[in-house]
Amino acid sequence: MVDTKAFSHVMNTYGRLPVEFDSGKGVWLIDTDGNRYMDLISGLGVVSLGHADPGIASVVADQMNKLVHTSNLFYTRPMGELAAKLSSISLGGKVFFSNSGAESVEAALKLAKKHGSTNMDGASRIVALDGSFHGRTLGALSATGQPDKWAGFEPLLPNVTHVPINDHASFDAAFGPDVCGVIVEVIQGEGGVIPSSPEWLAHLRKACDSTGALLIFDEVQTGIGRTGKWFAYQNHEVTPDAITVAKALANGLPIGALVATPGHSDILGPGTHASTFGGGPVVCSAALEVLNRIESEGLLARVAEASARFIQGLDRVAGASGGSVVGVRGKGLMLAVELSQDIAPKVAQKCFDDFLLVNAVRPDAIRILPPLVISDNEIDKAVETLAGAIDVVRKGE
Numbered sequence: 001m002v003d004t005k006a007f008s009h010v011m012n013t014y015g016r017l018p019v020e021f022d023s024g025k026g027v028w029l030i031d032t033d034g035n036r037y038m039d040l041i042s043g044l045g046v047v048s049l050g051h052a053d054p055g056i057a058s059v060v061a062d063q064m065n066k067l068v069h070t071s072n073l074f075y076t077r078p079m080g081e082l083a084a085k086l087s088s089i090s091l092g093g094k095v096f097f098s099n100s101g102a103e104s105v106e107a108a109l110k111l112a113k114k115h116g117s118t119n120m121d122g123a124s125r126i127v128a129l130d131g132s133f134h135g136r137t138l139g140a141l142s143a144t145g146q147p148d149k150w151a152g153f154e155p156l157l158p159n160v161t162h163v164p165i166n167d168h169a170s171f172d173a174a175f176g177p178d179v180c181g182v183i184v185e186v187i188q189g190e191g192g193v194i195p196s197s198p199e200w201l202a203h204l205r206k207a208c209d210s211t212g213a214l215l216i217f218d219e220v221q222t223g224i225g226r227t228g229k230w231f232a233y234q235n236h237e238v239t240p241d242a243i244t245v246a247k248a249l250a251n252g253l254p255i256g257a258l259v260a261t262p263g264h265s266d267i268l269g270p271g272t273h274a275s276t277f278g279g280g281p282v283v284c285s286a287a288l289e290v291l292n293r294i295e296s297e298g299l300l301a302r303v304a305e306a307s308a309r310f311i312q313g314l315d316r317v318a319g320a321s322g323g324s325v326v327g328v329r330g331k332g333l334m335l336a337v338e339l340s341q342d343i344a345p346k347v348a349q350k351c352f353d354d355f356l357l358v359n360a361v362r363p364d365a366i367r368i369l370p371p372l373v374i375s376d377n378e379i380d381k382a383v384e385t386l387a388g389a390i391d392v393v394r395k396g397e
């Protein structure tokens, strides 16, 4: 049980589940009563190498004992090495470091705005998508296409237009020479695991090429191997002008990054953007270790394998569900189980009661976002528990 009094001074911005976690190991979280939960949420797509990874802990401890913080008035080597590595696995240009997903989106919006004012005759409009999620700071919230999250905070950033995903005609109507940037998720995460179609991404690329507007992919959730490639755009033929990265980059330590192509790497010059903590040696060492481990453990290939096993298992569940499970969408280890009715919150609750953590990302969809290191046995067990939960909820309806 949670002693909620111990949390009475925490601002009440989250509807938290009644559990207090005390430790973790791999895909497992252990609560203060000693219960073990299998975690298919990964701290919202963050702990890809699993909880309390000893390799990351030792790299962080070494760096903590050596140097923790200097600010960006000076050079520290882990930042340079991480930037080079991030660049080499993505767009080949330069990197700006921040501390979160929302902050990397803020940097991307400023990149687009500065590009518009410098290179596009003052173009300042941003096109973003309905149902998108880019974070909760005011700029990122303005790009986020979920009006219920705007309530109480308007007016937001002006000159942001939202269009439906995968809808060429609506986009064409909204797009023009006054647009400095288009920001999209390759697969919408918080919006419900909704994939962009390849034709749509190509359409956006063509439009941006025709005016010089920046095409920005928000890879905060889809990046760092989640879909079986370093970045989700690499599953497609389309290359963006910049990407935002955060969540899994340092396996739980706060870090964000904006990576640009070489041609867009010098738009933000000295004095145009800043972060006191951004690019610090501790988080950058952790992130370098994450990227090296994904490589040395062959995790990108493993994600594809694990994904296939999940999808096979879930397809079997669908077949036996009497129509309750419609299918599975998503890519790699970013999946959603599609339900025929709005029973996802009940299914997630039943899973929780059975010590399996999943997330009802929509009323009719269960999101599966496990650590990338999940084993075959763990996948089978997760599918079995989920199937049982769906069955119980379905029969209770």
Ligand SMILES: *Cc1c(COP(=O)(O)O)cnc(C)c1O
Pocket: 100, 101, 102, 103, 105, 133, 134, 135, 136, 185, 189, 190, 218, 219, 220, 221, 222, 246, 247
């Ligand atoms: C989570 C998320 C963000 C916001 O990241 P924070 O670290 O919570 O600020 C932005 N974009 C996408 C696509 C996300 O999934």
